[in-house]
Amino acid sequence: MNKSAKFVICLSLLTAIPALANAQDTGYPRILIPTSEESYTYSADYQIPWDQIEIMVTEHMSPNLYTLHGSPGLDRGHPDASGGRAMVLFGPDGVLLVDTQNRQVADKTLAAIRTFTDGPIRVLVNSHVHSDHAGANAFFGKQGALIFAQENLQLDLINPRADGRPAQEQDPDGFPVVTYRYDPAKAGEPAVTLTMNGEIVDFIPMMPSHTAGDTVVRFRNANVVYIEDFYRNFGYPFAAQTSGGSIEGMIEAIDLLQTIAGPDTWLIPGHGTLIRREDLLPYRAMLVDIWDQVSQLRGAGKSLAEVLAANLTAPYDATTEGDTEDSKERFITAVYDEVQDFPPVINGRRTMPRR
Numbered sequence: 001m002n003k004s005a006k007f008v009i010c011l012s013l014l015t016a017i018p019a020l021a022n023a024q025d026t027g028y029p030r031i032l033i034p035t036s037e038e039s040y041t042y043s044a045d046y047q048i049p050w051d052q053i054e055i056m057v058t059e060h061m062s063p064n065l066y067t068l069h070g071s072p073g074l075d076r077g078h079p080d081a082s083g084g085r086a087m088v089l090f091g092p093d094g095v096l097l098v099d100t101q102n103r104q105v106a107d108k109t110l111a112a113i114r115t116f117t118d119g120p121i122r123v124l125v126n127s128h129v130h131s132d133h134a135g136a137n138a139f140f141g142k143q144g145a146l147i148f149a150q151e152n153l154q155l156d157l158i159n160p161r162a163d164g165r166p167a168q169e170q171d172p173d174g175f176p177v178v179t180y181r182y183d184p185a186k187a188g189e190p191a192v193t194l195t196m197n198g199e200i201v202d203f204i205p206m207m208p209s210h211t212a213g214d215t216v217v218r219f220r221n222a223n224v225v226y227i228e229d230f231y232r233n234f235g236y237p238f239a240a241q242t243s244g245g246s247i248e249g250m251i252e253a254i255d256l257l258q259t260i261a262g263p264d265t266w267l268i269p270g271h272g273t274l275i276r277r278e279d280l281l282p283y284r285a286m287l288v289d290i291w292d293q294v295s296q297l298r299g300a301g302k303s304l305a306e307v308l309a310a311n312l313t314a315p316y317d318a319t320t321e322g323d324t325e326d327s328k329e330r331f332i333t334a335v336y337d338e339v340q341d342f343p344p345v346i347n348g349r350r351t352m353p354r355r
């Protein structure tokens with residue numbers, strides 16, 4: 001190599017370095033469709049009109065990492081935006097999908113992906129078992145996706161339920177085939193790392209928190225972590241205890257996120273708006289406060305009805321979007337059931353008291 005060629009290479013490196021250093025300042029995330037923060041009311045017999053729900057590209061997190069979310073106002077469980085947010089990493093290596101949206105809108109989810117990539121659907125990771133996140137597993141399995149998840153999620157997904165209802169997923173094309181476990185000695189370490197489309201993607205198994213099969217997904221170059229549902233900023237916290245979830249585990253999950261994410265990392269909840277690591281802290285403080293109060297009241301012999309009547313969430317109502325009676329009652333009941341005689345996780349589930 002002659003001298004002038006060396007000089008050209010050095011010069012191009014010099015100009016490339018500032019561009020890389022500023023990668024976080026280049027206008028990401030781009031919020032295309034803001035999540036609704038309106039409140040909506042529904043009749044008791046409301047049925048979700050699936051045919052009216054659209055799946056849209058709502059945020060760009062990097063040039064090739066997009067999020068998908070559904071229409072606002074139509075999904076009673078998720079009025080801010082229907083279903084659970086999904087993420088799509090795309091490029092020459094094909095598509096990596098985090099969560100699937102609901103089964104009923106699977107064709108619309110695929111159509112939304114096809115507006116920006118023709119690549120093959122190669123990898124799907126399930127953040128947790130709920131049907132707004134894993135409901136279209138079989139659909140995307142048939143598209144060719146290899147499905148990754150915690151073993152607890154697989155067990156919860158494919159086995160008949162304790163009340164005699166059939167398994168959530170009965171089509172083997174929808175079964176996770178690459179499974180891993182949460183190991184407390186390796187908390188925060190990825191169980192799987194994939195290099196695809198210029199990204200390094202970590203699947204990090206979480207302790208029993210929103211469910212016993214949670215995975216958060218970190219995109220190292222985009223500096224983004226999909227944190228699924230142990231945090232939410234629409235409605236009160238939800239630990240799905242029958243699927244092994246735990247309020248105490250949600251507090252632990254928040255603490256672990258302080259090490260998984262940096263101060264400038266964008267965190268993508270399954271519902272609600274995008275946040276930073278520090279936004280988890282007031283939520284943690286609320287969980288601890290409610291835990292302590294419910295624990296004291298139950299320890300003093302108060303019934304669930306008495307604890308609900310104490311309206312412990314009142315100080316938080318003004319700052320909690322979507323704070324419905326249902327969401328408050330579900331939260332306080334979960335804490336009440338957890339502070340004493342909390343059943344263990346067996347095969348991804350807990351046998352909770354029927355109410």
Ligand SMILES: [Zn+2]
Binds near residue numbers: 132
């Ligand atoms: Zn969700």
